[in-house]
Amino acid sequence: MRHIAIIGSGPAGYYTAEAAIKQWGDDIRVDVFDRLPVPYGLIRTGVAPDHQTIKAVSRRYEKTALTDNVRFVGNIAIGQDISLADLQALYDAVIIATGAPHDRDLGIPGADLPGVIGSAAFVGWYNGHPNFADLNPDLSGRRAVVIGNGNVALDIARILSKTRREFEGSDITAHALDAIEGSKLDEIVILGRRGPHQIAMTPKELGELGELERAAPVVDPDDLPAVTDDDPLEPGQRKSVQWLRQFAANRVEKPLRISFDFFARPVSIVGKTRVEGVEVERTKITDGKLVGTGEFYMVPCHLVISAIGYRSAPIPGVPFDEKAGRFASDDGRIAVSPETGGLYAVGWARRGPTGTIGTNKPDGFAIIAKLAEDIARGAIGPEGKAGRPGFDALAAERKLDIVTFRDWQKIEEAEVAAARSGAPREKFTLVEEMIRAGR
Incomplete structure (x- = not known):
């Protein structure tokens, strides 16, 4: 069993998770991390609110998120709640899909x-x-x-x-x-x-x-x-x-x-x-x-x-191209070794804020193809990392308040119920409100 951590639950993150399932089927477990208790990144907070047809692509991501292979791990800040080194110790590969959230x-x-x-x-x-x-x-x-x-x-x-x-x-x-x-x-x-x-x-x-x-x-x-x-x-x-x-x-x-x-x-x-x-x-x-x-x-x-x-937010210890405002990589590969596994960037974190939402799909599939190639040639160590169970043990030890996709569905239900007439939802704007609704 291989274990992948994806940092970022926007389009790039979920397209990459989808690609991983298609590549390995039941032999893969993917944890998708997000610092917010809610998924979808740019779809939720970047796409214009009057462009609801574009936001509808989230239903595709929901299908991926509800598979047994993929888990949403919300309300976890990488670099604060858990370090990149922690993830590299637990997962065969870490894929940065954080987008470009800063101006x-x-x-x-x-x-x-x-x-x-x-x-x-x-x-x-x-x-x-x-x-x-x-x-x-x-x-x-x-x-x-x-x-x-x-x-x-x-x-x-x-x-x-x-x-x-x-x-x-x-x-x-x-x-x-x-x-x-x-x-x-x-x-x-x-x-x-x-x-x-x-x-x-x-x-x-x-x-x-x-x-x-x-x-x-x-x-x-x-x-x-x-x-x-x-x-x-x-x-x-x-x-x-x-x-x-x-x-x-x-x-x-x-x-x-x-x-x-x-x-x-x-x-x-x-x-x-x-x-x-x-x-x-x-x-x-x-x-x-x-x-x-x-x-x-x-x-x-x-x-x-x-x-x-826009520009990506640097992560300590990860090479960053300050001029381009994105992670420095060799077409998505940042570092690969048998000890720490593979470190990759995808979507805007890899190429900068260019292209449409759909551009992230081939990008995600391309990164998974590189990961599969790295595993096949032995650049990434053998199976055996702790993955999801190892993260859960670490989260329990640190008393981290994880928000799951099921929790998110409760948050979404509450937002829909609170919608004004003619609107699809009224979003919670405080993290505390989101977490309460999810519980």
């Missing part, structure tokens, strides 16, 4: 002013992540600036723009719903250093901006390249740019504007005691490279949300 540093003066929020925190706030439930962003100003040209920036702009009625069917938390309903915003500016051809926004998410009740997207026609320049683009990218062209051509007046400001590089956040504006340099692309023009201007605002990407 990339904005890296400009004033980024630490009150009123500047990272997208991980802001998205966590409206999705009910316990770390950010009490964020309480100030929505009393007239203008917010979102820095970034990816889907996360679009999600934030869309969520801030919706009416209460438009959130029907979503699982946005009650505290966020009330705050957004009371918002005084009449403009959200999306700042991007590059132009329309360089955006990382998908057509579906862009198209949603044109369907909002009280908000309308605004694009300056002068920011758009010639139509013939769209020809070399990939089909999806071309469709995204076509949406921008449509927004520029069909200007619709609504109470709230979502203004795209392209070729705009933030150089500093300005304010005395809190954010008062963003200083921006106009840019251009010359020979494929982004260069500043020396033209500067100010975008007054009361709130800045940075959505420029």
Whole structure:
């Protein structure tokens, strides 16, 4: 019998667990660890609450989680409750699937002013992540600036723009719903250093901006390249740019504007005691490279949300690529030895925050293939590690309060029962509440 520990219960973690079952069948035991008492990671706290069809993929993970081979071990912080060395002593392989839960540093003066929020925190706030439930962003100003040209920036702009009625069917938390309903915003500016051809926004998410009740997207026609320049683009990218062209051509007046400001590089956040504006340099692309023009201007605002990407959280003793914000590995292999077993990274922890949720499936299967190869060539020692029973003994000795998948199902039942009319659930935002519900 082989034993695997997976750190992280998001898409990468469960796709990897699924792959392990398909590789070894009944000859494998997989423990999936998470620091929170609830599973699914990004699906629960990262995917926009109004994108319930995407969240439905969790039912696939549930099928894997309910097999006898796989166990969810929630409310366990690696490095605090138990060390990586402990896991390596108990399991044949440890696979890091922690994702990229932290924001990339904005890296400009004033980024630490009150009123500047990272997208991980802001998205966590409206999705009910316990770390950010009490964020309480100030929505009393007239203008917010979102820095970034990816889907996360679009999600934030869309969520801030919706009416209460438009959130029907979503699982946005009650505290966020009330705050957004009371918002005084009449403009959200999306700042991007590059132009329309360089955006990382998908057509579906862009198209949603044109369907909002009280908000309308605004694009300056002068920011758009010639139509013939769209020809070399990939089909999806071309469709995204076509949406921008449509927004520029069909200007619709609504109470709230979502203004795209392209070729705009933030150089500093300005304010005395809190954010008062963003200083921006106009840019251009010359020979494929982004260069500043020396033209500067100010975008007054009361709130800045940075959505420029994410990075993984380092684990002591594990090689980490600081520049890339992910674990350093040889295509997923971090270290392999007969004594300590195999140490691997998968998903965003391996490749950085790129790709879709589905991208984690082939990634998970590829890592399990590497693990199987390492076992076959003798790079990992023979069977005989304590695995799950060994962890349970250690947990009992340390009096760790483990939350199982059955406990999670009780938490989920309680969240569904507490849902407001038209919502699928009302999430618990305190770990203590989750644990009580699970018991």
